[in-house]
Amino acid sequence: MKEMKISIRSLVEYVYRGGDIDNRFRSSSSLMEGTIIHQHIQREYKDQDEKEVFLKTEFQQEGMKIIVHGRCDGLLKTETSVVIDEIKSTSMPLEELTIDSFPVYWAQAKGYAYIYALDHQLKEIKVQLTYVQKTTKEKKRFIQTCSFEDLADFMEETIAAYTSYARILANIREEKHHSITELNFPFSSYRPGQRKLAGAVYKTIKEERNLFGQAPTGIGKTISTLFPAVKAMGDTETERLFYLTAKTITRMTAEEALALMEESGLRLRSVTLTAKDKICFQEETICQPEYCEFADGYYDRVNGAIIDILRTETRMTRGVIEEYARKHRVCPFEFSLDLAYIVDVVIGDYNYIFDPRVSLKRMVNEDRKQTALLVDEAHNLVERSRGMFSADLTSGAFNDLKELYAGGELSEAIDYVVAAYETLFADHKKHQNFVMEEVPGMMEEAVDHFVAKAEQELREKPEREQNDLLLETYFEAQNFLKILQLVDDHYVIYGSIEQNNVALRLYCVDPSYLLNEVSKQYGASVFFSATLSPFPYYKDMLGGKKEDYILQLGSPYDYNQVDITVRPLSTRYKDREETSVQLAESLYDMAERVKGNHLFFFPSYHYMEHVYSEWLKQNKQGRKFRSIIQSQGMTEQERDDFLGSFQEGEDQKLIGFAVLGGVFSEGVDLRGDRLNGVAIVGIGLAPRSMERDLIKNYFDKKGKNGYDYAYVYPGMNKVLQAGGRLIRSEEDHGSILLVDDRFLTNKYLSLFPSEWSHYNVNK
Numbered sequence: 001m002k003e004m005k006i007s008i009r010s011l012v013e014y015v016y017r018g019g020d021i022d023n024r025f026r027s028s029s030s031l032m033e034g035t036i037i038h039q040h041i042q043r044e045y046k047d048q049d050e051k052e053v054f055l056k057t058e059f060q061q062e063g064m065k066i067i068v069h070g071r072c073d074g075l076l077k078t079e080t081s082v083v084i085d086e087i088k089s090t091s092m093p094l095e096e097l098t099i100d101s102f103p104v105y106w107a108q109a110k111g112y113a114y115i116y117a118l119d120h121q122l123k124e125i126k127v128q129l130t131y132v133q134k135t136t137k138e139k140k141r142f143i144q145t146c147s148f149e150d151l152a153d154f155m156e157e158t159i160a161a162y163t164s165y166a167r168i169l170a171n172i173r174e175e176k177h178h179s180i181t182e183l184n185f186p187f188s189s190y191r192p193g194q195r196k197l198a199g200a201v202y203k204t205i206k207e208e209r210n211l212f213g214q215a216p217t218g219i220g221k222t223i224s225t226l227f228p229a230v231k232a233m234g235d236t237e238t239e240r241l242f243y244l245t246a247k248t249i250t251r252m253t254a255e256e257a258l259a260l261m262e263e264s265g266l267r268l269r270s271v272t273l274t275a276k277d278k279i280c281f282q283e284e285t286i287c288q289p290e291y292c293e294f295a296d297g298y299y300d301r302v303n304g305a306i307i308d309i310l311r312t313e314t315r316m317t318r319g320v321i322e323e324y325a326r327k328h329r330v331c332p333f334e335f336s337l338d339l340a341y342i343v344d345v346v347i348g349d350y351n352y353i354f355d356p357r358v359s360l361k362r363m364v365n366e367d368r369k370q371t372a373l374l375v376d377e378a379h380n381l382v383e384r385s386r387g388m389f390s391a392d393l394t395s396g397a398f399n400d401l402k403e404l405y406a407g408g409e410l411s412e413a414i415d416y417v418v419a420a421y422e423t424l425f426a427d428h429k430k431h432q433n434f435v436m437e438e439v440p441g442m443m444e445e446a447v448d449h450f451v452a453k454a455e456q457e458l459r460e461k462p463e464r465e466q467n468d469l470l471l472e473t474y475f476e477a478q479n480f481l482k483i484l485q486l487v488d489d490h491y492v493i494y495g496s497i498e499q500n501n502v503a504l505r506l507y508c509v510d511p512s513y514l515l516n517e518v519s520k521q522y523g524a525s526v527f528f529s530a531t532l533s534p535f536p537y538y539k540d541m542l543g544g545k546k547e548d549y550i551l552q553l554g555s556p557y558d559y560n561q562v563d564i565t566v567r568p569l570s571t572r573y574k575d576r577e578e579t580s581v582q583l584a585e586s587l588y589d590m591a592e593r594v595k596g597n598h599l600f601f602f603p604s605y606h607y608m609e610h611v612y613s614e615w616l617k618q619n620k621q622g623r624k625f626r627s628i629i630q631s632q633g634m635t636e637q638e639r640d641d642f643l644g645s646f647q648e649g650e651d652q653k654l655i656g657f658a659v660l661g662g663v664f665s666e667g668v669d670l671r672g673d674r675l676n677g678v679a680i681v682g683i684g685l686a687p688r689s690m691e692r693d694l695i696k697n698y699f700d701k702k703g704k705n706g707y708d709y710a711y712v713y714p715g716m717n718k719v720l721q722a723g724g725r726l727i728r729s730e731e732d733h734g735s736i737l738l739v740d741d742r743f744l745t746n747k748y749l750s751l752f753p754s755e756w757s758h759y760n761v762n763k
Helices: 008-015 031-042 103-120 148-182 194-206 221-235 248-263 298-312 318-328 332-340 365-369 380-388 395-404 408-428 441-460 467-484 512-519 535-541 573-593 605-618 636-644 690-701 706-723
Strands: 002-007 050-061 064-077 082-090 124-133 139-147 210-214 240-244 270-272 345-348 371-375 391-394 433-436 491-498 501-508 524-529 549-552 562-567 598-602 626-629 654-659 677-681 734-739
Touching: 002 008, 002 148, 008 064, 008 103, 008 148, 031 064, 031 082, 031 124, 050 103, 050 148, 064 103, 064 124, 064 148, 082 103, 103 124, 103 139, 103 148, 124 148, 139 148, 148 221, 148 298, 194 210, 194 221, 194 524, 194 549, 210 535, 221 240, 221 248, 221 371, 221 524, 248 270, 248 345, 270 318, 270 332, 298 318, 298 332, 318 332, 365 371, 380 501, 380 512, 391 395, 391 467, 395 408, 395 467, 395 501, 408 441, 408 491, 408 501, 441 467, 467 501, 491 690, 535 549, 535 706, 573 598, 573 605, 573 677, 573 734, 598 605, 605 626, 605 654, 677 706, 690 706
Parallel strands: 002 064, 082 124, 210 524, 210 549, 240 345, 240 371, 270 345, 371 524, 562 734, 598 654, 598 677, 626 654, 677 734
Antiparallel strands: 050 064, 064 082, 124 139, 391 501, 433 491, 491 501
């Protein structure tokens, strides 16, 4: 008999689609915010009451065993009755809620009530919905008395509606586990280092631990992490993998790895998540049913779309998602998110797991514990997470809104925020930047009030033209309040004044704690990159602990495959004008001396363009070498054209000028003679800034070298990433030129990878 386990929440969400109070076509609530509200209500329970009560039962249906489980928020007991309490937070005014507003919530509560009544042989039981208004924290309760017979009928109808879908899922799971057992590594042999990396990943997932791994370019990190993770799914409780990465090209590499394993017999389902603004079918992304035909009636059609795609497809890439979304007239972005809760492998950006504002919030704790995270190019997560865990709010938007909305409660709320900013301005007008111990209470209260009134306005008058600015400001204010809940000693709160505009920023200088708080919710996490260097810095910043596994692999290539030369020329800002001619001459000499195509990386567009003009003089307007240069704001097609220009066997060498740390300095794979030389100008230091200095000061106080944490280590990582563009396979050969006298200091020499230790100096 086939068996399927499902939480009550997931069961009723499938059968009673469209009932969530935080409609996903508008805005979803913070998981942490909901948790806080639940805990607040549960603290009001009496001594005899219970909270977070685990319940489980099973049904026999058409040759299937369906195990239903979940945790009810509260079990309230009196001398005469038992009450199942289901707590829901809402941004709606409580007066708008009726007993019939959200059938899906009643369905969830009745599921818990049925199991408890069955286990305790109760003839009847009470079911209560407790709504909590997010802003006011006011409560509204509805209660029903249900007979056991009615609950049993309700659950049988629900299970019957779910059974055909459950059978599809059970068949898919059976097919998956059988294919995993038979799956072999999709290549005839392992590259050097591959087996060790694969073994470490498998062990990490099996033991439910964390791993921080540095695996140099060429080992084949994607297949060496995905393959053992898939094999671990067959031997552990792990049911789902998330392959997380920052770049489109690495997402495509993960898709290719799954395709390779499928050719070797693997049968599982995967989905690639694409950003909403990229996959949206409409010219303007307005995710509300009244504006979009693919959102309107989404819940009526999505179940059919899910069943169709699961029966037919295994790898649900962007193109496949779009095809089925058009066929069933559903929003492609929301469709892909719904599939993410069902499939075996999810490929997507870091933010779907780590960003507290947009992460996949419907994944319950048990699902997280059965999920493993594979975090590719993990060095990028440090800066990305600082952005995810930070928030801004500026006075300019509220001043603009003040002119658009006059009279009424919304206008008063806007005025309240403007007044709070005016107080900030008056207190700090003598300083362009200022740091505060906390957000002023007046500001927090004003923003909170604005969010409530703006939401009411948007709901009651969605057609007003000026609502575009209101909606944008509403989301910014809502995000600000969500991040404010996370602020602790890992944050710095600062403001800046430009003319009369005041900006307030909640800046996460140290994301390590929050990254750890997220990753520990999952069964296992693997953070890996070619450049987790220096290793202690990245392990620390990514939330690593003493008990976590570490793995540092050497390069699989022979040192003779690459020549390393240091040109000790100053690239400091004050010296750039003076040394630009010498730099252009050094680059021209390299292009003449080293065969094939080259990429030259610079610390800024301005510096690159200045040296490029000198280069053209050396190159006599392109007579000897063909030159291309990266421009700001390149489209995806322009970026593809830039990389497509690098081809083998061309009569004329191609020289590309690009920005260090930009789209061409990592994640780019130019194998063979498509690229033979790389020059890196400068040590990658970010320009001096207030935020970088805040990071420096924070880690200085922690007893660490704040300057290294803020400037040196992130900068050197850019250098290592750019250098990694050169040797991509066992057959590649080439040269790397490092231009800066600081490369020869002990600090930077200690950060060189071992394969750079045979460098030469060209004075």
